[in-house]
Amino acid sequence: MQQLAAALRQNGLIRFLEHFAGLFPTTHMKDMVVERMGPNRIIEVAGRKVVNFGSDSFLGLDQDPRVQDALRRGIRRWGTHNGASRAFSSVRANIEAEEKLAHWLGTEATLIYPSVTLANMGAIPGLVGKQDVLIVDEQAHNSIQEGAKIAKANGTRVFFFSHCNPQALQKVLHEAGNYRCAVVAIDGVYSMSGELPPLAELNRICLEHRAVLYVDDAHGTGVLGRQGRGTVLDALGNYDNTLVVGSLSKGFSCLGGFIGCTREFQMLLKMRSNTYIFGGPVAPCYLEAICTVCDILNSPEYELLAARLQRNVRQLKTGLSNLGLEVLGGRTPILSVLVGDEEDTLNAGNFLFEQGYYVQSVTFPAVPYHAGVLRIQVNANHLAESIAGLLDAVAKLTEIIRLPGPNTVRRQAA
Numbered sequence: 002m003q004q005l006a007a008a009l010r011q012n013g014l015i016r017f018l019e020h021f022a023g024l025f026p027t028t029h030m031k032d033m034v035v036e037r038m039g040p041n042r043i044i045e046v047a048g049r050k051v052v053n054f055g056s057d058s059f060l061g062l063d064q065d066p067r068v069q070d071a072l073r074r075g076i077r078r079w080g081t082h083n084g085a086s087r088a089f090s091s092v093r094a095n096i097e098a099e100e101k102l103a104h105w106l107g108t109e110a111t112l113i114y115p116s117v118t119l120a121n122m123g124a125i126p127g128l129v130g131k132q133d134v135l136i137v138d139e140q141a142h143n144s145i146q147e148g149a150k151i152a153k154a155n156g157t158r159v160f161f162f163s164h165c166n167p168q169a170l171q172k173v174l175h176e177a178g179n180y181r182c183a184v185v186a187i188d189g190v191y192s193m194s195g196e197l198p199p200l201a202e203l204n205r206i207c208l209e210h211r212a213v214l215y216v217d218d219a220h221g222t223g224v225l226g227r228q229g230r231g232t233v234l235d236a237l238g239n240y241d242n243t244l245v246v247g248s249l250s251k252g253f254s255c256l257g258g259f260i261g262c263t264r265e266f267q268m269l270l271k272m273r274s275n276t277y278i279f280g281g282p283v284a285p286c287y288l289e290a291i292c293t294v295c296d297i298l299n300s301p302e303y304e305l306l307a308a309r310l311q312r313n314v315r316q317l318k319t320g321l322s323n324l325g326l327e328v329l330g331g332r333t334p335i336l337s338v339l340v341g342d343e344e345d346t347l348n349a350g351n352f353l354f355e356q357g358y359y360v361q362s363v364t365f366p367a368v369p370y371h372a373g374v375l376r377i378q379v380n381a382n383h384l385a386e387s388i389a390g391l392l393d394a395v396a397k398l399t400e401i402i403r404l405p406g407p408n409t410v411r412r413q414a415a
């Protein structure tokens with residue numbers, strides 16, 4: 002065991018992270034433990050109450066009594082877990098949740114996995130074989146990259162294209178030469194920057210090259226598009242050439258991931274996704290809660306929830322811009338304030354924490370070196386006074402740490 006631990010300590014990433022944690026023992030706020038959660042996104046950490054701006058529960062449905070009741074009902078109906086791979090059996094709640102999801106999303110069918118990570122790591126290698134090519138946006142989520150590694154190990158030719166660049170995709174597809182099928186895998190929202198890909202352009206190029214577009218829309222699910230159906234339907238008008246992946250753990254505040262597809266692909270993916278076949282399912286109680294969330298998203302109430310979320314995003318975005326900061330994102334409820342230097346980014350997060358606000362300090366390797374950001378996740382159930390308080394704290398922060406002004410990223414790219 003000691004030899005194995007010593008060998009792991011030689012790993013570049015581990016060396017970097019341990020060095021970092023040693024340099025900034027008090028400001029390195031990773032592995033944080035939340036002791037208690039209160040209303041309006043208050044959390045208690047190490048005896049201190051702070052407002053949590055680090056949750057993907059964008060619509061605040063984790064605190065909704067209807068969703069909580071559905072979970073309790075699910076436990077009464079099914080127990081805590083049915084304990085069987087879905088390759089053998091599914092509970093009725095699974096079929097109901099998949100049908101409700103499909104109805105809401107506007108696809109013929111959906112297939113639920115225990116997480117988006119497991120959807121990507123099961124479906125991506127399952128979709129392609131030795132005669133096919135897989136082409137991945139270079140900044141696609143880690144779980145897509147891991148899925149691509151499995152596909153490559155299975156003999157699929159894997160290529161990458163420059164981030165969100167349709168011309169680069171066209172070139173790669175052209176240079177890939179002969180292939181039986183091609184799958185192009187991208188994110189629907191790049192969660193570190195909040196950037197949306199040019200879906201219509203990318204899909205047009207896919208269609209020209211007989212390629213299918215695979216969109217991981219984890220961060221768009223529940224918060225973008227009509228009734229929160231994500232980025233794809235609004236951008237493309239249909240799902241004819243797309244497999245769309247959504248999250249049940251973020252905007253949905255439940256658990257799991259799903260792929261929206263045709264009934265034919267639902268059946269094919271069941272047979273080809275190893276994570277589906279060889280792993281356990283989402284616990285049935287969450288499937289009941291997913292049904293309840295689908296009902297909320299499909300009802301007129303969704304507009305009210307979305308409006309509350311947008312109002313909060315606007316308040317924060319306007320306030321940060323008025324402070325003269327470089328703010329990335331804002332079309333989704335994730336705003337990233339550029340800080341730059343790694344130490345400054347950690348100190349900035351720590352300062353805000355001391356002021357009563359938790360935001361995520363994101364540094365290399367999650368973002369490029371010296372491009373650290375404060376990642377602020379806005380929820381529908383944040384109070385206006387909490388956002389105003391965070392803005393005051395950021396204003397104080399600018400007196401201590403010099404933060405880059407607007408358009409810094411564009412100037413650096415030029």
Ligand SMILES: Cc1ncc(COP(=O)(O)O)c(C=O)c1O
Pocket residue numbers: 115116117118119142144188189190192217218219220248249250257258
């Ligand atoms: C694009 C994308 N895909 C996948 C995931 C991981 O999702 P899960 O936690 O369901 O595995 C994330 C998480 O942030 C994500 O942003």
